[in-house]
Amino acid sequence: MDEMTLLENLRSEVPPPESADLRRVEERLTAAITGSAAAERPRRRSSVPFRRPVVPLAAAGTALVLLGGALAVRGEEPGPKGHVVHVMPNRSVEVLDRAAEGVWRQRELRPAPGQYLVFETESMASAEGAVGEDGAYGRYLHRGRRKVWMPVQGRSLDAVVVDTVLPARRFPGYPLPATAPRTTRTGRPERLVDFDQRPEHLRTDYAYLSRLPTDPQGMYRHLYTGLGEGEEAHRQAWSRVCDLLCQAYMPAAQRAALFRAAGAIPGVTVVRNAEDGIGRKGVAAARVDRLTGERREYVFDPETYDFLGERSVVVDAAAAGAPVGTVVSYSVVLKADVSDSAPTPRPRS
Amino acid sequence: MTETSRTSEEADADLIARSRREPEAFAELFRRHAPDITRYVTRRLGADAAEDVVAETFLTAFRQRARYDVARPDARPWLYGIATNLIGRHVRTEVRRLRALERTGVDPVTAPFTERSDERVSAAAVRRALAAALAALPAGHRDALLLVAWGGLSYEETAQALGVRIGTVRSRISRARSRMRRELGGADPTSLRPTVNEEPIGG
Structure with a gap:
């Protein structure tokens, strides 16, 4: 061995840095970057208040309850209450760390005010209720594709959707009801929602998401806004991660912060051999919802760590009322892009 | 997102140029190079001093990004140069530890990493x-030597x-x-074979 080789070996046992150590350093840099970004690009404030009086229209077909559907409207979330401050615990999940790193290698969409973010998704959700011919109780798995135009700036009320119904699937243990769709049928452009009573902190439009914190701690606090303590808070926080990923798009800095923050939610684990709803292999970060007996997985491409979609799999047959391993819902992102215009929605009758 | 394409081929220089308009793009430069630079600085100064040096390296680079020559696609020489200047402020720590x-x-x-130490x-x-040789070298010589041996620079x-x-x-x-050869002459001779063929030094 010559002296250069000996020197190369000297202190070679010093390992590559731990990701937690790197993250601490990166946060110092991010703070400087964010400060600079704020100085160079003054924040725009939306002049239109988001919350406004709404007139809920009756949902069509009240007998049919679509669970886990992608409707943007959700009234069940309680508003901010109390002063529970959630401090991000020092934990992380490898898949989500990788996803946070992957963000910077992915093509970044840069929608401008006046444009639309266009999402093409395929989803499956459990439908149950009086779905039999004679109004008998039944269950099946409703599937559909949708293309949504989300205004970059503004309200989800201006969003337009074209839905395609796909042939339904049987829910294990139940016959496919006669009323379940058996053919593919594409609808006309419609308004996505008729009302939106989400509180401010649950907004998912790009203009709002662009103003969210870019540091993991800040994003963690955002995920827990208005939530109490314990399992229910963690369950909802995990669910909110999906709200920000599926059918929404945030800038890279926020997306990276979101993945880091999501990795700190208690109970999140890694699923190595995951698969998304349309059979693409991936790795997933997942959290078991004990209430429903399902494991909610967020699946990423194993190479690029692009977000592929979410999926819920039964892990507790008794709680879920379905055999272990049943996929009860999924939503995959087929495409996300930017468009200057959206189709004109069909007027409501 | 399925149709997003990777931009990992984007050269450092392009990233730096982009970061002048979009400062957040600079974070990618950190992700690319911070692991190697952290390890390099740690090997020179120890883990305790390395964190500040690495943070300061990238903050300095970020502040100086307008002055980066975007004709140089690879930012490593630039970043290692900044890190070297900052390591220079800790020269007494470095030499004390070598001594x-x-x-x-x-x-x-390496003591904090003893569980990984490889005898x-x-x-x-x-x-x-080797420690004796490194400690005795003028700082500029040590910098050049270690950028090649530990930093992997040409x-x-x-x-x-x-x-x-x-x-x-x-x-x-x-030099x-x-x-090093002189110092090693006094070390265990069995670990050393005489270097008959001195490679021609070239860039």
């Missing part, structure tokens, strides 16, 4: 001899990093190698 290794055979820099890679006598890149001509790098490394 401690030379004296005691125990390396304060095979360098016998104690060799480590002590001579050309080392010259860029240090802002000196490549001939200077060659002569510094040549540093002689010094």
Whole structure:
């Protein structure tokens, strides 16, 4: 061995840095970057208040309850209450760390005010209720594709959707009801929602998401806004991660912060051999919802760590009322892009 | 998102150019290079001092990004050069730790990672001899030598990093190698074979 080789070996046992150590350093840099970004690009404030009086229209077909559907409207979330401050615990999940790193290698969409973010998704959700011919109780798995135009700036009320119904699937243990769709049928452009009573902190439009914190701690606090303590808070926080990923798009800095923050939610684990709803292999970060007996997985491409979609799999047959391993819902992102215009929605009758 | 394409091929220079309009793009430069630079600085100064040096390296780079010559696609020479300047502020720490290794055979820099220490890679006598040589070198020589040996930079890149001509790098490394050979002459001879063929030093 010559002296250069000996020197190369000297202190070679010093390992590559731990990701937690790197993250601490990166946060110092991010703070400087964010400060600079704020100085160079003054924040725009939306002049239109988001919350406004709404007139809920009756949902069509009240007998049919679509669970886990992608409707943007959700009234069940309680508003901010109390002063529970959630401090991000020092934990992380490898898949989500990788996803946070992957963000910077992915093509970044840069929608401008006046444009639309266009999402093409395929989803499956459990439908149950009086779905039999004679109004008998039944269950099946409703599937559909949708293309949504989300205004970059503004309200989800201006969003337009074209839905395609796909042939339904049987829910294990139940016959496919006669009323379940058996053919593919594409609808006309419609308004996505008729009302939106989400509180401010649950907004998912790009203009709002662009103003969210870019540091993991800040994003963690955002995920827990208005939530109490314990399992229910963690369950909802995990669910909110999906709200920000599926059918929404945030800038890279926020997306990276979101993945880091999501990795700190208690109970999140890694699923190595995951698969998304349309059979693409991936790795997933997942959290078991004990209430429903399902494991909610967020699946990423194993190479690029692009977000592929979410999926819920039964892990507790008794709680879920379905055999272990049943996929009860999924939503995959087929495409996300930017468009200057959206189709004109069909007027409501 | 399925249709997003990777931009990992985007050169450092493009990232830096982009970061002038979109400062957040700079974070990608950190992700690319911080692991290697952290390890490099840790090997020179120890983990305790490394964190601040690495943070300051990237903050300095970020502040100076307008002055980066985007004709150079690879930012490593630039970043290692900034890191080297900052390491220079800790030269007494660096030398003190090398002297401690030379004296005691125990390396304060690698001690925190003892569970990973690998006795095979360098016998104690060799480590002590190398530490003696490194501690005795002028700082500029040590910088050049370690940018090549630990930083993995070429001579050309080392010259860029240090802002000196490549001939200077060659002569510094040549002298540093002689010094090491001299120190190693007193170390366990079985770990050393005489270097008959001195490679021609080139960039």
